[in-house]
Amino acid sequence: MATKRKIISEDAIDIAKKQGSLRYQLSKNKISYVMLAPYFILFFFFTILPVFMSIVFSFTDFNVLEMPEFVGWKNYIRLLLEDDIFMVSLKNTLLFAVITGPISYILCLLFAWIINEFKGKLRAFLTLIFYAPSISGNAYVVWNLILTGDRYGYLNGLLLKYEFINEAILWMKTAKYVLPVLIVVQLWLSLGTGFLAFIAGLQTVDKSLYEAAAIDGVKNRWQELWFVTLPAMKPQLMFGAVMQITQSFAVADISINLAGNPSVNYAGATVVTHLLDYGSTRFEMGYASAIATILFLLMVGTNKLVQRMLRRVGE
Amino acid sequence: MRKKVIVDYSDRKWVPFWKRAKQTKLNRSKAGNGLLFGVMFICGIFMALPLIMIVNNTLKPLDELFQYPPKIFVRNPTLENFTDLFVLMSDSWVPFSRYIINTIIITVGGIIGHVLVASLAAYPIAKHKFPGRNLLFSMVVLSMMFSWTVTQIPQYLVISWLKINNNYLALILPAWSFGMGLYLMKQFMEQLPDSLMESAKIDGAGEFRVFWTIVMPNVKPAWLTLAIFQFQQMWGNTGGAFLRDEELKPLQYSLQQIVQGGAVRAGAGAAVTFVIAAVPITFFLIAQSNIMETMTTSGMKE
Numbered sequence: 001m002a003t004k005r006k007i008i009s010e011d012a013i014d015i016a017k018k019q020g021s022l023r024y025q026l027s028k029n030k031i032s033y034v035m036l037a038p039y040f041i042l043f044f045f046f047t048i049l050p051v052f053m054s055i056v057f058s059f060t061d062f063n064v065l066e067m068p069e070f071v072g073w074k075n076y077i078r079l080l081l082e083d084d085i086f087m088v089s090l091k092n093t094l095l096f097a098v099i100t101g102p103i104s105y106i107l108c109l110l111f112a113w114i115i116n117e118f119k120g121k122l123r124a125f126l127t128l129i130f131y132a133p134s135i136s137g138n139a140y141v142v143w144n145l146i147l148t149g150d151r152y153g154y155l156n157g158l159l160l161k162y163e164f165i166n167e168a169i170l171w172m173k174t175a176k177y178v179l180p181v182l183i184v185v186q187l188w189l190s191l192g193t194g195f196l197a198f199i200a201g202l203q204t205v206d207k208s209l210y211e212a213a214a215i216d217g218v219k220n221r222w223q224e225l226w227f228v229t230l231p232a233m234k235p236q237l238m239f240g241a242v243m244q245i246t247q248s249f250a251v252a253d254i255s256i257n258l259a260g261n262p263s264v265n266y267a268g269a270t271v272v273t274h275l276l277d278y279g280s281t282r283f284e285m286g287y288a289s290a291i292a293t294i295l296f297l298l299m300v301g302t303n304k305l306v307q308r309m310l311r312r313v314g315e
Numbered sequence: 316m317r318k319k320v321i322v323d324y325s326d327r328k329w330v331p332f333w334k335r336a337k338q339t340k341l342n343r344s345k346a347g348n349g350l351l352f353g354v355m356f357i358c359g360i361f362m363a364l365p366l367i368m369i370v371n372n373t374l375k376p377l378d379e380l381f382q383y384p385p386k387i388f389v390r391n392p393t394l395e396n397f398t399d400l401f402v403l404m405s406d407s408w409v410p411f412s413r414y415i416i417n418t419i420i421i422t423v424g425g426i427i428g429h430v431l432v433a434s435l436a437a438y439p440i441a442k443h444k445f446p447g448r449n450l451l452f453s454m455v456v457l458s459m460m461f462s463w464t465v466t467q468i469p470q471y472l473v474i475s476w477l478k479i480n481n482n483y484l485a486l487i488l489p490a491w492s493f494g495m496g497l498y499l500m501k502q503f504m505e506q507l508p509d510s511l512m513e514s515a516k517i518d519g520a521g522e523f524r525v526f527w528t529i530v531m532p533n534v535k536p537a538w539l540t541l542a543i544f545q546f547q548q549m550w551g552n553t554g555g556a557f558l559r560d561e562e563l564k565p566l567q568y569s570l571q572q573i574v575q576g577g578a579v580r581a582g583a584g585a586a587v588t589f590v591i592a593a594v595p596i597t598f599f600l601i602a603q604s605n606i607m608e609t610m611t612t613s614g615m616k617e
Binding site: 022025026028029031032033035036038039040042043045046047048049050051053054057064107110111114115117124126127128129130131132133135136137138139140141142143145146151152153154157160161188191193196197199200201203204210214218219220221223224233234235236238239242243245246247249250252272275276279280285288289292295296299300303304307 | 342343344347348351352354355358359361362363365366368369372381383384385387432433435436438439440443445446451454455456457458459460461462464465466467468469470472473477488489491492494495497521522523526544547550551556567571574588589591592595596599600603604606607608609610611613614615616
């Protein structure tokens with residue numbers, strides 16, 4: 001051993017050290033960093049910095065006009081112990097996430113899987129039908145017509161006609177209907193980017209895998225899905241999960257446009273509507289930042305957890 | 316004289332589709348087909364119905380819009396609602412063309428900048444090895460795990476500090492660093508064979524030249540996808556607190572003002588809803604095959 005070590009010359013060690021050093025690496029890859037710079041400078045200013053600012057402001061009292069004043073955990077204590085509406089909105093957001101998250105994820109997968117059985121123009125058409133709601137902007141206000149509280153509403157009209165109900169229901173003014181209805185509308189809107197990723201992912205699964213599986217004794221399409229398709233498209237499953245989870249925690253616009261803000265008994269309040277309330281109406285930026293920070297932790301935490309679970313699929 | 320080509324079709328017998336599936340695919344039972352396509356059909360109607368309503372409402376004359384009992388399908392289709400919309404547009408406070416120009420400036424500026432900046436950053440992350448590469452990429456992935464609402468307030472402050480408040484740039488610049496664009500572009504570039512770039516480098520091309528003449532032409536589906544997704548993001552933006560002046564507001568803002576006019580403007584409102592939905596759907600339709608190609612590489616490996 002000792003003799004071997006002597007063979008390596010001092011020069012070689014110097015070169016190795018130099019190559020390992022940060023400065024050498026930086027100068028060698030200068031061109032890469034130049035290419036990265038424009039994107040990441042903007043990314044820093046509009047994403048990274050705001051996240052840190054939000055965390056810092058959450059410990060202050062801040063109304064934009066005056067300098068922020070440090071108040072410690074006060075905002076969080078007020079949020080968790082004194083703010084009843086926050087508790088309602090947190091409960092609603094978690095309900096949204098727990099219900100629409102997994103259901104929309106499974107629907108994305110199910111529809112993508114069925115669409116994959118079709119070919120050519122028909123497949124493209126079906127993809128469009130299912131994907132269109134998620135990109136049609138705030139055209140979901142058309143649901144207002146369906147849910148109108150008098151006899152002129154489509155849903156009331158239908159239910160009255162077949163005598164399921166005797167008088168028109170004020171869908172968006174009755175606390176117990178608000179959340180379920182919003183969940184249905186959210187599901188309608190939720191076949192987005194993750195859904196496209198699933199359709200594309202299904203097409204990349206190697207066809208010979210299915211033949212091999214059939215020889216190995218896979219008997220029907222359900223077994224095929226579980227044992228062949230899902231493990232083969234795991235990367236897409238992870239991507240789709242991120243899309244659906246983030247979306248399911250961010251519900252706000254549909255609640256504001258369909259149920260109003262504030263909604264009846266805060267039945268449609270979510271963490272984001274609460275955040276908008278304090279951030280853009282009351283200008284209590286410190287408090288709003290505390291809400292934003294909690295939401296950030298919820299979203300990232302759930303994503304990380306689900307990623308860890310999905311990594312185990314097929315192992 | 317044209318030569319007669321005789322094609323023998325006799326062996327290509329027409330097979331009904333329910334039998335066809337069985338011939339070409341393994342493990343597909345008829346009952347399963349029936350069940351799944353039934354589910355698909357019902358859900359398809361549920362998905363399509365609101366969209367069908369949007370289309371029908373734009374064509375309904377006013378009396379049909381307020382008809383009882385409400386009907387989904389239009390009986391006497393008319394383009395009155397669009398004429399109403401044009402009348403409202405023409406006597407808006409700011410000339411209506413102004414809103415359209417604003418939207419064009421904001422979306423085109425946002426899209427071109429985003430595609431360029433994100434592709435330029437995606438290339439080294441996909442194809443070069445340098446310290447910090449994984450860190451930078453995982454930050455971008457992390458940014459996809461929360462929605463922009465979380466950073467809205469500080470983002471507003473940053474925009475005021477940069478003095479681009481009440482300026483098109485307040486909407487354009489943040490859009491350039493949209494995380495999913497870089498993610499999709501990097502994933503797509505990764506599958507380009509290294510040999511493609513090697514041979515150009517041997518011929519003496521610099522990295523920027525390789526990027527512009529070799530990489531970019533080969534990732535056309537990806538940048539079309541980025542453009543469409545970016546458009547979807549920007550189309551719904553009303554300018555909010557970022558653009559205060561009426562002359563700077565985008566089309567979406569003025570359209571929503573019209574909808575808020577209430578029952579008097581129900582006809583024009585229906586036309587607005589149609590326009591809001593139809594534009595992004597049309598763009599998706601045009602680029603659909605390219606988007607699907609890009610999404611095949613969207614998976615998260617890790």
